[in-house]
Amino acid sequence: MSSLLNGAAEAASGLKAQSLRLRLVAENIANADTPGYHRKLTSFEQVVKDGRPAGEVATGRVRLDPRPAERIYDPGNPLAGEDGTYEGSNVDLVVEIADAREAQRSYEANLRMFDQTRQMSRSLLELLRK
Numbered sequence: 001m002s003s004l005l006n007g008a009a010e011a012a013s014g015l016k017a018q019s020l021r022l023r024l025v026a027e028n029i030a031n032a033d034t035p036g037y038h039r040k041l042t043s044f045e046q047v048v049k050d051g052r053p054a055g056e057v058a059t060g061r062v063r064l065d066p067r068p069a070e071r072i073y074d075p076g077n078p079l080a081g082e083d084g085t086y087e088g089s090n091v092d093l094v095v096e097i098a099d100a101r102e103a104q105r106s107y108e109a110n111l112r113m114f115d116q117t118r119q120m121s122r123s124l125l126e127l128l129r130k
Helices: 003-030 092-127
Strands: 042-048 052-059 071-073 085-087
Touching: 003 052, 003 092
Parallel strands: none
Antiparallel strands: 042 052, 071 085
C-alpha cells in the first residue's frame, strides 16, 4: 500500500511542478510586449528524503532568463534613448508555446498516473474487504 501512496505523491509533485511551469509560461506570454520584461524560468529538482531520492520532483527558484532583451528602434517612443532605441522583452512566443505544450502534456501524464494509482488503491481496498 505504501508503494501506491508513494506513486500518488510522485504524481502529485509532478502536477504541482507542471502547474507552476504553465503559470510562468502564461506570465511570459502576457508580458511579451512589455518593455524591459525578462522571461521567467524555473528548474525541476529531485526531492531527497533521508539521503535517498524520493522519486518526487520540486521546482527550484523562479529566475529571470539572462538572455539580452531585443533592442527596438522607435525614436518616437517615450522610452527611447538618444540613439532612438529602447529595450523590449526577451520572450520568444514560439518557445513559450512549445514550453506550454510540453508542460500541458506532462501535466496530463501525471494526472493519468495519479488517477491510475487512486483506482489501484480502491481496488486493493475492495479486495481486502472481501
